[in-house]
Every structure is written in structure tokens, then in C-alpha cells.
Amino acid sequence: MASIKDVAAEAGVSVATVSRVLNDHPSVSDDARTRVLAAVDALGYRPNAVARSLRTDQTRTLGLVISDVMNPYFTELARSVEEEARTLGYSVIIGNADERPDLQDHHVRTLLDRRIDGLLVSPTDGGSPLMLDAARGGTPMVFVDRWIPGVDVPVVRSDGRGAVRDLVAHLHALGHRRLAIIAGPAATTTGRERVEAFREALQAHGLELPDAYTGQGDFQAESGRRVTEGFLDLPEPPEVVFAADNLMALGALDAVRARGLRIPQDIALAAFDDIPWFVHTDPPITAVAQPTGELGRAAVRALVDRIEGRPPQSVTLPARLVVRRSCGEQPASPESAPAQNRSQS
Amino acid sequence: MASIKDVAAEAGVSVATVSRVLNDHPSVSDDARTRVLAAVDALGYRPNAVARSLRTDQTRTLGLVISDVMNPYFTELARSVEEEARTLGYSVIIGNADERPDLQDHHVRTLLDRRIDGLLVSPTDGGSPLMLDAARGGTPMVFVDRWIPGVDVPVVRSDGRGAVRDLVAHLHALGHRRLAIIAGPAATTTGRERVEAFREALQAHGLELPDAYTGQGDFQAESGRRVTEGFLDLPEPPEVVFAADNLMALGALDAVRARGLRIPQDIALAAFDDIPWFVHTDPPITAVAQPTGELGRAAVRALVDRIEGRPPQSVTLPARLVVRRSCGEQPASPESAPAQNRSQS
DNA sequence: CTGAAAGCGCTTACAG
């Protein structure tokens, strides 16, 4: 592979001059520029990003560590992150933690070893020593979706409190009184917040959230199935199951189906996170939709601000309720979803 | 950030010795090793992968360029690729082409600039000059899922011919005679092969595939919707629509639903690529399932073989039919899927 | 405007 030396030789100039034309340095003669460009073309030369990074101490690369790529919510997040980063001249390297703290650490370490310019993290847990060190130790960092309390790192996330209130109001209006939740891991902020928001919304209607109706999941489908089976085995099963993410909703669906029960006649189902498939499940599923793309873009902007020396800002965007048929028919509108529903588009 | 020099100073040895203990070189005294390790620990030293790569001319990194991360099939492929690569001591950087040749080239170029050790590609088109140059120009490369004919690059893919034959037999047995397909882009091998396999299978039953029943899609949901609408507008609409991937099936579902038609009573639907949601759609969708994880792992093994100087091997794995209810009830088994159906697990 | 030279952080023959 041709190096800058080969180009210099071919063009009859020094490597310094080649470097200058490659980096659009103003003080290069037209003649030199022309010859260098011709040589670059002739040799099919491409600068070695590794060497450049070593010299400039920047990689123009962002690391993104997410908890689970297979979760469509995170896939979409990753996609919007890459898009915005590309617009700003950065590449992104994705590390998939698969909800495993050890894997998360593996990726953080690898990314740090590669000297990425900044790190976007949706932490799987409360923060390993490695992660905490990185956060405090000067690595530009931004939390997205989930975050770790007590660390001075900007957070870009969405607030589902209002949407969960709307959901509970909807369920209450439909006559449901025994509501259960499949929670995410307590080690994650989203795992805790969604349960709290649910509990608070219930209280506003004078309803309790008994322990028996709080199942511990891990944001993966299998746990949704397991918890739902537990609910169905109860002497008095809940009338509604609210899954704290879309994968656990998938597991819940599996469990309900395995028993031959019907949704919403036998049991109602709602989920946090909206995905295109929820329109076509049997029945279509009522969900809390996050502004995922906006979240990813805002997170990148905050991180790049931090990297480039501008003050980064935390951002909180509201989620919203998308009503479909999985909790029972709406008295008013027979339609499955509001006009604004983006997963229908 | 501490460098190897700092460690050497702290341990009272030369940087050469530090490098040796870090790389498990045998000729290092126990004493030196202990002191170096202590210094590494004290300083929290982590080797700079950028510098190491520049020196050794290898990055222990694989590039993976896929056509669309949002497609669950490719997400799963990416996940299995990363897993196998990690097992073999490699990292992977994913580039998402979004079915756009220009974006694909962008990622190939970026990856090459970073001097990745090898490239895994599922090409979006017939091969840009850049891609062709890379393939011929010595970059270790393996095609996965899709490939470019006429290039000497190993291919790891699955053969859906048998499964498509099974599908058509199934449809024929159900009494369907007017079968249509939503094809993928003709510039991709999978786009062409699935249509050919379908046509051949039809011929075996004495059926034709008229042009009006061959809609041109692009593997994205929107095209599935558009093509399906065209089919439904025909004076004599097809009895079955076969979508050449799962996203176009989603679009088809949208279109059918928008017209208020029922599946399978009004029109039957089948898809290439199986995903967990197909179990829970209304109705569950009959699909051709690829051994996605195996594909990803085999592709990595082939690429690493190539990188490390062993002869790489092309691999073709069979796909299989998963019968559900979207094409009509099975006369024999009332069950929605065979026992082996992995998307039920 | 241009080039010689230093240096980024490593690894690895080479000599001892």
C-alpha cells in the first residue's frame, strides 16, 4: 500500500508538502498541489488513519456501548447515532453489551485502548470501576437512555412519566384495576424509573402495586415469558401486564399464547418502547413511544460539544402513549392508533 | 494518559522490557516482570492500540459492511459476527449501508483507511470500483449473505432454493394458483436468486410467474407496501404474496391492513427471513428461515483463515420452511409451526 | 511556499 513517501517521490516534493495539500493547508503553491494530487491519483493513495491518529492524538471516532443490539429500540438508537456522527465528521464503533456487565467492560476497555475521542454509553448496570474511572478520568462521555447517578456526565434520555400516567389513565378508564408490571433490572435507571412512574400513576387512581404484581425481568424476552407465567399462576392474576420494554413484551406474548389465552379479553398487555411490529401483532399493542432518533442525535451533539471544548448539555425528551387494541377497545375512537403515530408511517 | 515510557521509568527498566512483559515474551526475568506489572498497576497503564497497530501493521479488527442494520436479519448476523470475532481475538467495526451504494462505499473507504485486517461484506449492489479494487487488491475479504459474481472472494451464504420449493408445494397444496413475489433489487444476488427459485418452483407445478405478479422492491418496508398496493389494484389480484425479505413483508402487512383485507382469507402472505415477531403477527407468518447465527460465525472463520494465511472456504448452508397460518390452514397439522422452529424458542 | 527534522507510542531485530 502506497505511503506518503511514495506520493512525495512521485510528485517530486517532500512529504511535508504532500501532507499539506492533503490537509488543505493554505500555503501550498498551485503547482505543487497539482502534482501531488496527480500522484495521489496515480498511486491510488489513501492516508493511513492509524498513523494520523497517533500523530494528532485524535481518532475522529466515537464509541457507543449499548446494552443490547438485538433490541430494536437500541438498533434504531445506534443508527441515528451513526448518522449524526457521520454528519459531524466522526465514525462510530458499536459495542454490544448484551445486558452483561463483563461484556460492557470488555467493550469500554477495547474502545479506550483504541483512543476513541468520546464515549456514548447506555449502562447495563450501576457502573463498574472501569466505567467510573473513565467517566471521572477525563474521557469525554455522555450517557444515553440509561445513566449512572452521582457521576458528572451529561445525560440524554427520555422521560416516560407523562406517557405512563396517560397509559394508566387509559387502563383505568377501560375498567382495569389489577395492574402488573414486568420490571427491568433494578441496577439500571430505566429499570427503576418505569416501575416508579407506574406505581405513582397507580396511586393517583387510588390503586396499589402489590409485590406479587411486580415481576423482575432483565429487559430480555425470556424474562418476560417467565414473569408472565408467574402472573398467570397467581390465584388472582392481574388484568393487565405492562412490560418495561419491547422484548419482554414479546416474551409475555409467548407466554399468553402458550396458555391459549386471548388479548385483551383474558388479559391486557402494554409495553414500553414502540416498534413497527406492534401495529401488526395480534392484537396491535399499546405502547409508550420514545423519540429514539432525536435521542441518538442529541446524544452525539452533546458528546461532540464536549470533545470540541464546548459546554455539553443534558437533554430530556418526553415519550408519548400510542393507544392500540391490546388493552381493550377504546370507548370513543374505534381506530387503533392516533394519527400522529409514527410507527404506522 | 500514561505511556510505556512512564511504566519503564516507574519500574526501573527499559521500554523494551516493558513491551516484552506486555506481550508475554519468554525472555524476561521474574524480577523484571514483577516490577513491570506493579508499575502497570500503579499507573493504570493501558497500551495504546493505535501505536501498536502502526508498528505491527495489524489492527486485530474486522470490518463488517451490511446493507441495513434495522433489518433484524442483519442485526442478528452482526451480533453473531461480533461474537465469533471476539472469541478469535478480533474486534469488529460495523458499517451500515442502508441499502445505499454511496454509503456502502463511504464505509468501505473508512474501514480501509483504518487498516482493518479484513472485510466482511454483504454488498448492496453489483460492486463499485472501490469494492472491486479492494477485493482484487489484496484486502482479505469474504462475502456474506449476498455476493458479487466474478470476483475471487469466498462466499458464505445460505441456499433458499429447497425451502422455496417447499413453500410453493405448501401453497399449491392449499389450492393457491396465482402467486406473486415482491422481489429484492436485481443488483443483489439475493434479490435475483429468490425470484428465480420462486419461478422454478412454480414451473415444477406447471405455474407461471407473470410480470404483473413480479413487483420490484428494494428490501425496505416502504417498497413492500407500494408493490402490494399494486398487486391489490390488479383486475385479478394474486392469491398469495411472497415477500423476499421480512421488511417488505411488514410493508405488505401495512398495505393489506390499510385495505381492510384479511390474511389468509382474502390474500395469503409469506416471507423470506424468519424473525421472532412472525409468531405473533395477525396471523402468524409462514417464512423461510436462514441459519443466521451459523452464517455469521462461518463468515468470520473464513475471513480469519484468510487473514492468518490458511485457505479460506466458501460455505453454503440450507434454509428451511417454517409453516404458520398466513397462507391458510394446514389440512394435516393444526399447529402453527414445526417443533424445531427456533423463533418460537 | 518548502523541506529537514522531531516525535506520537509502540515492537523487534541486534548486540551484549
Added chain:
DNA sequence: CTGAAAGCGCTTACAG
């Protein structure tokens, strides 16, 4: 077993 030195491919003050 150990260290001094070269060199990977760049960029960038510095001097002219």
C-alpha cells in the same frame, strides 16, 4: 535476560 536504536506513517513547528 536486557537495552539502545530504528522505524511504522503521519503532522507540524522551525528555519529558510
